[in-house]
Ligand SMILES: CC/C=C\C/C=C\C/C=C\C/C=C\CCCCC(=O)SCCNC(=O)CCNC(=O)[C@H](O)C(C)(C)COP(=O)(O)OP(=O)(O)OC[C@H]1O[C@@H](n2cnc3c(N)ncnc32)[C@H](O)[C@@H]1OP(=O)(O)O
């Protein structure tokens with residue numbers, strides 16, 4: 001039967017070259033080809049089916065995840081996929097699994113914190129999956145406060161071993177993904193104790209389970225921590241609990257890039273900053289930022305397509321009702337999210353560049369950009385994950401009642417995504433790190449020249465007193481006007497915090513007292529980074545008919561939407577007047593009208609298969625209603641017309657009501 005495209009009329013309206021935009025979204029023609037090929041491969045293979053996840057019991061769900069992970073590995077090996085292709089395949093399989101932590105944290109931790117010899121020994125085993133690793137840092141009692149971890153690694157010079165021990169209940173490792181049921185090895189973070197002295201937290205490679213029968217090794221108690229938020233969702237992951245009872249490991253299983261313990265029991269610190277022990281977190285925060293655009297664009301694709309299909313009210317002379325996407329309120333909720341998805345895509349690309357740059361510098365013993373890289377990864381991880389989690393939930397609401405159905409894909413997407421606001425650093429804790437960086441920068445003005453993302457602070461005198469030059473709504477389309485408003489707001493908020501801090505005798509007390517304001521200053525700084533990198537992106541040549549124009553519209557929507565949402569900041573710091581705010585809002589409305597005819601094409605440019613989207617509401621052809629109707633009948637509750645439990649619980653009730661009525 002011929003497939004009808006219910007969204008064809010929308011696609012015909014678009015004013016730009018969608019194929020060219022697909023390449024911009026993917027990052028390059030090569031990245032597009034790879035993504036397109038691998039996503040289709042996964043979508044066409046029934047072994048990767050995922051539409052039954054929310055109906056399975058935890059045990060069945062987990063076993064199914066194990067099957068899929070093994071099947072994915074077999075596919076990777078059989079097809080001789082490259083590392084890049086394999087990573088894409090795991091991405092499109094779209095099921096959180098122990099492999100995320102193995103490839104995403106265990107391998108990077110060895111690469112970043114292991115010596116050359118340690119890498120040569122452990123990486124080949126990990127690459128072939130002859131060992132499976134997890135990242136065991138967080139404990140029952142401490143997650144955010146890494147320096148507060150209690151697990152100990154005490155050097156025994158007699159045997160040349162470390163004794164890994166959990167001295168208290170609160171020192172039990174708690175949360176590591178893959179730990180609960182699968183990992184054979186962990187990078188366990190523990191306090192390094194040498195000669196009775198505590199040298200702080202370091203990573204150790206510890207074998208947890210037998211490579212023969214998977215049973216825990218002596219001294220290891222390990223299991224899963226239990227069900228998490230949502231059906232299906234992150235419950236495919238075996239987040240685990242782990243206790244060590246005086247577990248002995250050879251000395252050379254301490255990750256020794258940052259500091260070493262010699263055979264004689266001497267502690268030595270390398271020439272690199274101690275903070276490199278936290279290096280894996282910096283790496284993963286960067287990948288989480290890149291991932292935010294994927295999750296948000298998925299939700300936006302679903303909500304945009306459905307908003308074009310859904311009609312409600314407004315019929316004229318018996319004609320069709322209004323598509324809900326034509327309501328200005330729908331547009332003002334949806335289009336900023338569409339623009340955010342693009343903004344996050346570009347900031348993810350830029351952050352990857354920054355991370356590569358800092359890694360190369362570290363290899364050449366240049367540590368100068370590490371504080372900025374830490375502040376950027378921490379702050380952008382916080383900002384993008386918060387906006388994405390909130391955005392997915394907004395997309396669910398944008399889809400009305402049907403958005404609440406699991407078959408919309410949105411509840412599961414939200415449940416899987418929302419812990420990103422907590423893992424890899426609680427978002428508030430991370431913004432406080434950015435605030436520390438900002439306060440240090442302000443306190444050193446005149447002594448140390450701010451560079452990179454904080455470079456705008458060199459113009460602090462101007463930014464503290466400049467006046468917005470916007471006179472007409474269109475003036476807000478000028479990138480310099482936008483940039484200056486955002487720079488002035490960020491600078492003024494940071495300087496105000498620094499001035500307030502100077503009123504405290506004890507700076508730490510002051511920091512704690514003013515922490516809510518400091519978080520707002522950090523948000524302003526991070527939003528400025530995203531805005532400025534989006535604007536920079538548009539200064540490059542971008543091929544394809546109308547592509548650049550569409551991106552300019554999206555950039556302006558993203559920026560003016562932030563200005564509108566945070567207008568309290570802009571007004572109270574005197575960066576703009578109420579008149580400027582009102583003109584910005586006028587401009588925003590006009591931009592929504594410009595994006596409207598292109599909305600469907602802009603989400604098509606994500607190039608998501610129906611399999612990956614996993615949503616009836618977001619399906620490419622927009623044929624939503626028959627699919628929803630059919631899916632309802634697939635629910636196990638509809639296996640029988642009369643439900644199980646009728647005779648036990650419904651019939652007696654009905655009979656009793658009849659007797660009561662006769663009385
Ligand atoms: C479904 C999955 C979807 C998408 C993901 C995609 C791919 C990712 C792949 C796999 C991931 C999958 C699932 C996620 C798994 C999540 C795993 C985890 O959660 S692991 C545990 C993470 N834990 C944390 O993040 C803990 C947060 N806490 C900290 O980082 C630190 O404790 C702290 C808050 C930074 C404080 O540390 P500390 O007390 O030591 O620091 P100070 O504030 O005193 O600072 C001292 C000094 O150090 C600087 N600094 C701190 N951190 C760093 C750093 N990382 N790098 C560089 N420098 C750092 C700080 O700025 C201070 O500098 P100074 O002021 O002295 O100049």
Ligand SMILES: Cc1cc2nc3c(=O)[nH]c(=O)nc-3n(C[C@H](O)[C@H](O)[C@H](O)COP(=O)(O)OP(=O)(O)OC[C@H]3O[C@@H](n4cnc5c(N)ncnc54)[C@H](O)[C@@H]3O)c2cc1C
Nearest residue numbers: 135136137138142143144175176177419422423424425428
């Ligand atoms: C799904 C999931 C997967 C995870 N995977 C792993 C893993 O693989 N490996 C691993 O080691 N860990 C993992 N974690 C743990 C995760 O990294 C921690 O939960 C996270 O770092 C937050 O720490 P916490 O739980 O101690 O939160 P807490 O710090 O206890 O946060 C509680 C509240 O206190 C606030 N707060 C804390 N400190 C401050 C402060 N200084 N100032 C102001 N407010 C503060 C926070 O903002 C938050 O509101 C995972 C967690 C989740 C949810």
